[in-house]
Amino acid sequence: MSARPRHLLLGTGTAIAVAVALSGCTQKATGEDGAVSVTASDTACKLSSTEFPAGHVSLALENKGSRITEVYVLFPDDRIAAERENIGPGTKATLVTELKAGDYEIVCKPGMKGDGIRQKVTITGENSAAKRSPEADAAVAAYRSYVLAQAEQTLPRTKKFTDAVKAGDIERAKNLYAPSRIGWERTEPVAESFGDIDPKVDVREDGLEDGQDPKTDWTGWHRLEKALWQDKKIGDREKELAGQLMTDLNDWVKKVGTAEITPTSMANGAKELLDEVASGKVTGEEERYSHTDLVDFKANLEGAQKSYDLLKPIARKNDPTLVKELDKQFASLTEQLDAYRTDDGADKDSYTYTSYDKVPEAERKDLSDGVNALAEPLSKLAAAVAK
Numbered sequence: 132m133s134a135r136p137r138h139l140l141l142g143t144g145t146a147i148a149v150a151v152a153l154s155g156c157t158q159k160a161t162g163e164d165g166a167v168s169v170t171a172s173d174t175a176c177k178l179s180s181t182e183f184p185a186g187h188v189s190l191a192l193e194n195k196g197s198r199i200t201e202v203y204v205l206f207p208d209d210r211i212a213a214e215r216e217n218i219g220p221g222t223k224a225t226l227v228t229e230l231k232a233g234d235y236e237i238v239c240k241p242g243m244k245g246d247g248i249r250q251k252v253t254i255t256g257e258n259s260a261a262k263r264s265p266e267a268d269a270a271v272a273a274y275r276s277y278v279l280a281q282a283e284q285t286l287p288r289t290k291k292f293t294d295a296v297k298a299g300d301i302e303r304a305k306n307l308y309a310p311s312r313i314g315w316e317r318t319e320p321v322a323e324s325f326g327d328i329d330p331k332v333d334v335r336e337d338g339l340e341d342g343q344d345p346k347t348d349w350t351g352w353h354r355l356e357k358a359l360w361q362d363k364k365i366g367d368r369e370k371e372l373a374g375q376l377m378t379d380l381n382d383w384v385k386k387v388g389t390a391e392i393t394p395t396s397m398a399n400g401a402k403e404l405l406d407e408v409a410s411g412k413v414t415g416e417e418e419r420y421s422h423t424d425l426v427d428f429k430a431n432l433e434g435a436q437k438s439y440d441l442l443k444p445i446a447r448k449n450d451p452t453l454v455k456e457l458d459k460q461f462a463s464l465t466e467q468l469d470a471y472r473t474d475d476g477a478d479k480d481s482y483t484y485t486s487y488d489k490v491p492e493a494e495r496k497d498l499s500d501g502v503n504a505l506a507e508p509l510s511k512l513a514a515a516v517a518k
Contacts, residue, residue, distance in 0.1 A: 166191035169237060171200045171218070176239030176248040184256040185232040187395065187517040194218045196241050203238040203247070204230070212391070213399070216243065217410060227513040229393040230254045244340060267394045267516075270441040274397050275388070277437055278318045282387045284480065285314035289380055293373035296355060299365045308359065309423035310481045312352060316430030317437070319407060320400035321390045322383065331379045335417070350375055353420075360420035397442055398513035401435040405506040408432065413499045415487050425471050425484035428498075432468065435509070436461055442516055450515040453508055460505040467501045 166189040168179035173196035190213070194200050197220055204213040212235060213228040232254050240247035263271075292311040295304035315322050315333065323329040330338070332351040339349060350372055358369045411417035412428040439446075439457060447454045471485040490498075 165189060168192075169202055169239070170195060171202060171239040171241070172196040173198060173241045174248075176202075176237065176250055178237060178250050178252065180252075181250065182253045182255060185230060185254045186256070187227055188230050188254075189227050190237075191223070192218065193223045194220055196220060198242045201240040201243045201247075203236075203240070204228070204252075205236045205238060205249075207234055210391075213396075214403075216403075216406065224510075227395055227517045228399060229395045229517070232256055263394070264445070266444050270394055270397065270445065271392050273441050274438060275390070275392055277441075278321050278390065278392075279387050281314035281318045281434075282322070282384045285311065286377075286380060286384060288314070290377060293377050296359075296365055296373040297370045299370075301359055301363065301365060304355075304365070305359050305421070308352070308356060308421060309418075309426040309483070312427065313430045313481060316427045317434035319431065319434065320396075320403050321387065321392070328379055328383045328386075332376060332383075335419075351379070352376065356418065356420045394442060394445065394516045395513045397438040398516050401438040401512065402506065402509045404431040404435040405502060405509055409499065409502050409506065413495060413502060415495075418487065422487040422489075423484075424487040425468065425490075426482065429468060429472075429482060429484065432461075432464060436465075439509070439512065442512065446512060446515045449518040450511070453511055453515050456508045457505075457512070460508060464501045464505050467498065 167183055168177075169190055169192040170177040171192065171194045190202075190204075192202055192215065199220070200218050201214065201216045202218065203211050206212055212230060215224070218224070235252050235254060236249045237252055238247040238249050288307070289311040292304060292307040295307055323333075330351075333353065334349070334351060335353050336345050336349055336357070339345060343349070354372055355369060355376070358365060408428050408431050412424045412431065415422070415424055417427055418424045439461065443454060446457075468484075471490065472482060473485060474481075474483045476482070
C-alpha cells in the first residue's frame, strides 16, 4: 500500500478516473468529452469545474509537477469516494467513477504524503443509484456479500497468527502470517475504507508519515513481520501489537457492510488491486522480510477477478471485445503465477507460493509484463460498465 495520511483513507474502493488533456482553470467548464479537468502541480490543484452533475463522472488529470502525485475525491467526513495513485510527472490518464449529489473535496497530493492541496466541489442533480440496471444491482449485492465473507474469514485466520505471536512461537507465527492476510488482500480497496484502519494494520515502515516514530507509531502485520523474520524475536511489544491487530480488524469487519459500493467502484477497485501488485508485490517491497509476496499477488488477482466476473454481464453487452481480452489476460496471468504454487491446491481459500527471494530477476520481469498486459484492458472496465 502507498503512504496515506491517517485522514485520507480509501473510503469506497473506487479509483479516480484520470486521462484526457487538461485545460486551464475555469469554474464551470468541462472538456469536449465532458470530463472535468484536474491539473496537478507541486504547488497547485486546478479544476476546470467546481460544480458538475451527479452520476457517472469522468475526471481528466494531468500532473504538471516534478513529483509523483495522488488525487482523491473526498466525502465530507474525509472518506475517499475515488482516488488515483502514482501519477508520474507529465502523465495523463482517464477514469470514470459514480458520485451522488452532495459536497466533496478534490485533493492533489504532491509526493503522495501530507494533507494535500484541497478544492471544494459540489455534485448537483438527481442521484443515479435508482437508475441502475437489475444486472448492476445484482453485481453490487453479490460483491458486498463477497467482501463481508472475506472480512469475516480474516478474523479466525489472524487470531491463529496473533495467538502464536502471543505464545512466543516464532516458527508457527511465520507459517500463519501469509494466510492471515489473504482476505484483506482480496478486498483491499474496500478494506482501506474506514477511518485509520489501513495504516494501523497494513502500513510498511517507509509508509509512515513524517514525524511518526516507528518504535511507537508503527503497528500491524508488517511490524510483526519484521519482528519475526528480521529481528527474530517476540517481546512484550510484539505481543501487545498482536492484540491491537485483532482489535483493529474486528473494527474493520463491523464496518465493512456499510461500505459504499457501485459498479464503477468495483471496476476501479479491480484495477487498483493490479496497481497494488505492480507497485508492491512484483517489486518485492510489500513483504520485504517474509518474501511471501506471491501469496499477496494471488489474493489481489483473485479479488480483481471476482469484481470483473460479477461485472462481466454488463461489460459484455457494452464492450464484448474488451471482455474477450480481459478473459484472455486474466487466464494468462493466473496460469503464469500458479507456476510458482507449492501446495496441492486442496484448500481453495489458502495457498503457498515460492519464496519471492528465490524468483530470479528475469522471471520477476515476466510477471511484471503479465500484470501490465492485464492492467491495460482492466483500466477500461469502468468506462464499459458506465455506458
